[in-house]
Amino acid sequence: HVQEEIKKRYSFPNFIDGAVYSFNIGYRKPEENIYRIAADNAKALPENCIFIDDQLENxxxxxxxxxxxxxxxxxxxxKADLLKNGIII
Incomplete structure (x- = not known):
């Protein structure tokens, strides 16, 4: 399964609450519902969520x-942007 392969190859999914995979939910970036579902999965308000992407549209x-x-x-x-938001890596 693709989701398990991603978790095996990369460590970052282990640190993400509410991670969603488009192939599981039927929405893709930049459709706004994918972000709403991610916030719901994390049991967080959108304003308490950080989204990082290399595509400006997303x-x-x-x-x-x-x-x-x-x-x-x-x-x-x-690293600087995360620090600005109170996250130290």
């Missing part, structure tokens, strides 16, 4: 429904 869609959006361009920038 980040903008998350921001429209209230997420904190971070447009990924480099690790250094991501």
């Amino acid at each position: 980040v903008q869609a998350a921001i429209r429904i209230g997420f904190i959006g971070i447009h990924f361009s480099s690790y250094k920038r991501l």
Whole structure:
């Protein structure tokens, strides 16, 4: 199963509450419902969720429904953006 393979290959899914996979729910980025479902899965309000993506269109869609959006361009920038939001990595 693709979801299990992702978890085996990468460690980041273990640190994400509410992770959703489009093949499981029938929505894809930048459809706004995918972000709402992710927030619901995490039992969080959108304004308490951070969405990171390298595609600006996807980040903008998350921001429209209230997420904190971070447009990924480099690790250094991501680290600074996360720190700005109180997350130290």
